[in-house]
Amino acid sequence: MSQAQIERVELDQLTCWRVHLGDAELLIAQQGAQVLHYQRAGQPPLIWLSEQAGYQHGQSVRGGVPVCWPWFGDLQRNPAALQAQHGNPATAPAHGGVRGLDWQLQGIDNLGDAVELLFSFDSRQHALPDWPHAAELQLRIRLDQRLQLQLTSRNLGDQPLALSQALHSYFAVSDIRQVSVEGLDGCRYIETLEDWQQRTQQGALSFAGETDRIYLDVPPRVTLHDTGWQRRIHLEAQDSRSAVLWNPWIDKAQRLSHFADDAWQRMLCIETANVWDDCVELAPGASHSLTLSLWGEPA
Numbered sequence: 001m002s003q004a005q006i007e008r009v010e011l012d013q014l015t016c017w018r019v020h021l022g023d024a025e026l027l028i029a030q031q032g033a034q035v036l037h038y039q040r041a042g043q044p045p046l047i048w049l050s051e052q053a054g055y056q057h058g059q060s061v062r063g064g065v066p067v068c069w070p071w072f073g074d075l076q077r078n079p080a081a082l083q084a085q086h087g088n089p090a091t092a093p094a095h096g097g098v099r100g101l102d103w104q105l106q107g108i109d110n111l112g113d114a115v116e117l118l119f120s121f122d123s124r125q126h127a128l129p130d131w132p133h134a135a136e137l138q139l140r141i142r143l144d145q146r147l148q149l150q151l152t153s154r155n156l157g158d159q160p161l162a163l164s165q166a167l168h169s170y171f172a173v174s175d176i177r178q179v180s181v182e183g184l185d186g187c188r189y190i191e192t193l194e195d196w197q198q199r200t201q202q203g204a205l206s207f208a209g210e211t212d213r214i215y216l217d218v219p220p221r222v223t224l225h226d227t228g229w230q231r232r233i234h235l236e237a238q239d240s241r242s243a244v245l246w247n248p249w250i251d252k253a254q255r256l257s258h259f260a261d262d263a264w265q266r267m268l269c270i271e272t273a274n275v276w277d278d279c280v281e282l283a284p285g286a287s288h289s290l291t292l293s294l295w296g297e298p299a
């Protein structure tokens, strides 16, 4: 395989990196270290990017793989230890804020049959409002036959640090009504749309309405089976035992920013996470890495 080709491109206000390696194309925004696009020749995209996406400073791009950190979702739904670290949980932005901030590009390693990009965010250099803690976050993005994302948090303070987080992947699907998610059978889940009740998944998960669930005790491999495109996308995770499954369906789609009214049909979020009773607690000096590897195959 020839070496990767890497070019810097500007999309409206955002600096991005476009990578070609073999039959793969990857696009990453430096803001938020957000993967925006991932596709292999001859296949539909694996990752969905909204056709109405905006590329503006301070705003997460709709689609791709936003990084949610140092908390996931509404801080007030997070464990007390996370809320206690924040000066004003009621005003805390959803998903923690680093998705809309500029990260540093630490380096690009062109390894021949693989390419790696390393991005970092340091809260000592870029303080998060009402979150007075010293921590470093890195996202290592490796492209080879698969796409691998490794999110590493390091506690640089002198007190324990509690975190929740997710790689909020938006997958591209032929039609949400023609897909199912395998690997969740028997898992506990929190049904956030029914008073956050705890339930148990029976069989594969398919979709017939708005879905917003936190799955727990998730096994290392989960598979998105798309009968419309005759494709399986495998997600293999390390050091994550929770996942958020989300599709807004018809009504919520109309309230979302940068999201076409009918786009719910073409996407599904499977968010590889550390949330709920799977949050991370870091002793001073300690670090934690969540790793997600994904690839498609004909099905």
Ligand SMILES: O=P(O)(O)OC[C@H]1O[C@H](O)[C@H](O)[C@@H](O)[C@@H]1O
Pocket: 060, 073, 094, 095, 212, 213, 244, 245, 246, 256, 269, 271
């Ligand atoms: O609109 P955003 O802040 O990007 O959040 C998008 C979605 O993220 C997660 O999947 C949550 O579980 C959803 O409740 C939320 O609507």
